[in-house]
Amino acid sequence: MRIPAAESSGPTAGEAQAHRLDAADPGHRHLFHVPPADGGRYPEAAYLAGNSLGLQPRATRTELLADLDAWGRLGVEGHLEAERPWLPYHELLTAPAARLVGALPTETVVMNSLTVNLHLLMVSFYRPAGVRTRIVIEDSAFPSDSYAVRSQARFHGLDPDETVVRLTPRPGEETLRTSDVCQFLDAEGDTVALVLLGGVNYLTGELMDIPAITAAGRAAGAVVGWDLAHAAGNVPLALHDWDVDFAAWCSYKYLNSGPGALSGVFVHERHLGDPTLPRFEGWWSTEAGSRFEMAPVSRPPATVEAWQISNPPIFAMGPVRTSLELFDSVGIPALRERSLRLTGYLERLLDEITAHRPLTVITPRDPQRRGCQLSVRVGAGSVVALAKRLRHEHGVIADAREPDILRFAPVPLYSTYHECWRAAEALAATVAEVDR
Template structure:
């Protein structure tokens, strides 16, 4: 089997050769791996919590030292002054998601940002009240959407349209999503999808969905929790109204760290949009005049509420610098090969042991594969953990494995498949 002209081989020699030829191989040394019996674990769960960059600690320590030495003056006199600290991430974030700097801001956490965006972009009317989403969306998204619908006095049972796969299929078909938009477009106020489904690993055609929804007058938003730092995104050109994401998965910002927001440029100066307002979204030139009337910063920054937590941003800076150096096009090329190699090796395991439910088409997936095992998956995961393999389990029967291209290697993938083969023959 081959991918992008590379013919895969099921051998350690091949994996080591691929690693030696990998132009991104040196980025692995920028991260700290959990150890298993003194050796680096096989860490394939970057889609849940990314590894710690080596520079995260010194960057956080720098901010702590400035606080210690400068107190409140650190807002202006710190080595990286705190007042504009979030701006250190703006251009990097814009490049990461294919946006203009005006369109992005790092702030809050994902579910908070999703609520803030729906305040602005979900404005139901009697004729157009529905939200279209995946039936299998991440639970927090389902809770947020249902609560927004109820907040406006509508019924989640009636006003949330849930996309489900065809009988006997695991993932959604693009034509079915588009047909639903075509059929219900006049009733839909907001199309709100995760651009990569957390459970199946399916990546949706954002451009086609956005075009179809906008043609019917619907607003469009995406949850990029499993897309940012994973897929090659072009949010400005694709044109959704908004997107939100977290930074602790592929972006390696640390547990519970800040998320990001994209608001398309066409909304940058639309002060007629309803929004929840806070002082950090106020005009920077007059913010400290402490006036009573809100004057929004143009662009995504205008949705900010509070001054940001510096220590979390410091840790995220360490990772975002690495993404900026590596570039998303290069990371996607490697990711397609890594995940393709994992798929190739899994297909060689004894028949019936494992089934990949993530789409086979690389254009419909990112780094992670969702796997159904014929043997008890919970017990299998425990065995993998005992052997230094870190994956995760999603109820009722799925193990997810995600070779993250910024720090995972072909040898990681080969060794993981070897461990699985041992259990397949038990």
């Protein structure tokens, strides 16, 4: 489907076009709960903050209550006798999570939260030795990643200010160039122990060239891991084929599994069953068949489940399972195609208003270098105050990041062209025009 250029003959014409586009290219909004509008003339909010917290699927409540009912009816026997038995419950998530990120089921598990999983993975894969001690991240990494790698450096007795390398864009640019990352790894790679970048940058919305950077890092002798918090459920991934060493992602953003929802983990099959890799272990790290022998020594399986520690939290896993079923039903390829159309439409609307206002879109213009997020730099005033005005005066929910970034995420599962139009109109009405 080709999306026509945004109409410029007034708000009525623009709104009519948005409605026509929604009729021709509908998403799956009917499968989700949408918050009511806090202001403006529409009953529902224009929700463009799914990159921070995804909307609740309508099926989640029913499915979660069914798991709760099993507890009420069966007590402890629910581990084996529930309709979805609790003991192997995490296995229900394995295959769909693997399909989502382009992995083998043996390489994929859902457990814990994102930063906990990154630490567990770095126990195995950050092994500084000799001059090879450095950790490479992007300067605009999510703060939790920065804290995590700095604490790992300190844990190994290293100075984090010297150990952690923060890659920055070229002067006057907003995003990293793949060629610059690869050039750094080619020149400095013999000092790098670990590359840990965000697959899609949380602040700018830039989609990194995961296969190219992975290849460059591994050629330099480094281990390459990825934080896919903003990539999983947003862009197509092929972690196994790209030869990624490890990855982790959360499921409360594009995967719509609820606030603080569980994280996914990938470890490439070449590392599975390697007895030389150190790992923290717990009850669920041992093979399932021998778990209830209560033996004092773990017998870990040759799968990523060896990285599990605790038994799975069933009521937290239920919403992840429900969401993954949605992604299996719709398919990432179809979602990506709609994402390109929807985000391109919003970009054209923003182009019209940023030309006359102190606003700049900092997300790459090349659709292949971004997911479904457009970040706007606000030239003056408080970005938090601006986001509040958008919400309370216009019913538009976007995400503010200090000091000056407003993030809009037209999520292809449930966002609409009309929401994009509302967001652009609201931004235009809220930010005064200036002479340029």
